[in-house]
Amino acid sequence: VCAIEGCTYKLQLEMVEMDANVLAMTFISGSLENDSMIFAPIPNLIFTRDVGITINNHILLNKPAKKARNRETLLMRYIFFNHEIFKEYRDKVLEIPDPIQHFLRPGEEDDHRTTLEGGDVMMVSPNHVLIGCSERTSAYGANEAIKLLFENNVVEKVTVVKIPNKRDFMHIDTVFTQVKRNVWTLLSSISKYQPLNPLEPINFLIASDNKETTEIIQFNKRFPEVPKSFESIEALLDDISQNDLKSIEPTKFIYSGNGTFPYDAREQWTDSCNLLALKEGVVLGYDRNDKTIEAFKNNGFAIVKVKDLINDLESGKVNADTITDTLILMPSAELSRARGGFHCMSLPILRDEL
Structure with missing residues (x-):
């Protein structure tokens, strides 16, 4: 923590001597007992899903996109690897690596960063996980997560949902979530295919922005080289309800x-x-x-x-x-x-x- 927060060595030695409970409070609040602030607090820790998610009997440690959340990831990693609750699962904690391309120019290019936040990881059935590519989760992050999940036999299917890269949506769970076996709630503007309005001249004057479209690609562990596509989120969710969850009612x-x-x-x-x-x-x-x-x-x-x-x-x-x-x-x-x-x-x- 001291390294990523740039603390002085003197402060580090002081923190080593702290009581465990006081140290934990300091890591979260960023302040010492005398209320002097030594680094920023981490209020985003309330969004616990973003830094770690359980998938069957495995735990996927995520890699947040923003530097402000690095300390959360470090603390969550420490908890999963050291807390007694997770003792039997320590060999089932999955950590996402950076791709080899990242090491060519580390810190200079964002193109090859592996970022993945838990709001973009949605377990919809025991053998099927959705991963969103969004403002916060990169394609490389999704790629590494898919390989980890397949190599460790965690699930059989992973579907990547690429939503528009914008703050409005952030993660896939901001635009759709599951209510019950055959019912989902979602945002219509990213779910349905939006045809061009021929009466609007602007549609002929500017090129369509691919970032505003939603793409859905499903990978199967048995034949990952032959991915399957879905034309809309409704089509994907209906497939999950009918085939993964065996719903006998129409999908709503x-x-x-x-x-x-x-x-x-x-x-x-x-x-x-x-x-x-x-x-x-x-x-x-x-x-x-x-x-x-x-x-x-x-x-x-x-x-x-x-x-x-x-x-x-x-x-x-x-x-x-x-x-x-x-x-x-x-x-x-x-x-x-x-x-x-x-x-x-x-x-x-x-x-x-x-």
């Missing part, structure tokens, strides 16, 4: 902002698509996304505020085991403005199989 899509402009993009920015499934069909979301909430109602979901749900659970009026098809709403305050959806702020260790 609940669109951000109820698919209506400008609410679709506006509510996506405040994490309408970034939901966390506590169990099949029971998801956490923010109460500010009114049109998306309306879309959930239209699709037969109950809507409940978290405060009311807690009261009902404590009084025995509701049983957690019997709750189905429910969107649980929480206030977001400043979290949603920092791309802080529920999916981002979680790090599942064990998952129930659907």
Whole structure:
């Protein structure tokens, strides 16, 4: 930590003598007990999924794109390799290397950087993982992750979803997440094929921007040299629901902002698509996304505020085991403005199989 933060050697010696709990607080807060700041705090640590993710019985350590998150990665690596909880999994921790091209001009070129953040890694079935190429995850990062997952027999399929490289989207879990076996929530503008409007002269005056399109390529461990493509995210998610999860019901899509402009993009920015499934069909979301909430109602979901749900659970009026098809709403305050959806702020260790 002292090396990556550029601390003095004298300060390093002082920190070596610290109590373990105090040292941990210092690493996270960036401040000593007397409140003097020695390096920046790491508030992004609340987005735990970005620095590590469990895939079956393996742990994939990620490589964040921003230098500000290097300390988080180092701390997470230390936890996974040293904490008693993960003792039996130390030989199953996967670390993403840099490609050999990176060493030609290290630090000068970003083209060959291997970056991968957990918001771009989505486990959709025991043998299938989605990896997003986005503003934060590079193609080289996805490439190295695919090789690691196949070489270690972690999964059979990896599908790469290349979304537009822009801050609005950041990770794939900001534009779609799973609600239940046959239900997904997503942003319509990146999901459907958008044909050119022939009545708009601008479409003939400027070249189309490939960065604004979504590409989907699926790799299979048995024959990785023959990847499969999907024409849209809906086609991919329907394939997952029907073939991976064996759904016997039609696949449903609940669109951000109820698919209506400008609410679709506006509510996506405040994490309408970034939901966390506590169990099949029971998801956490923010109460500010009114049109998306309306879309959930239209699709037969109950809507409940978290405060009311807690009261009902404590009084025995509701049983957690019997709750189905429910969107649980929480206030977001400043979290949603920092791309802080529920999916981002979680790090599942064990998952129930659907």
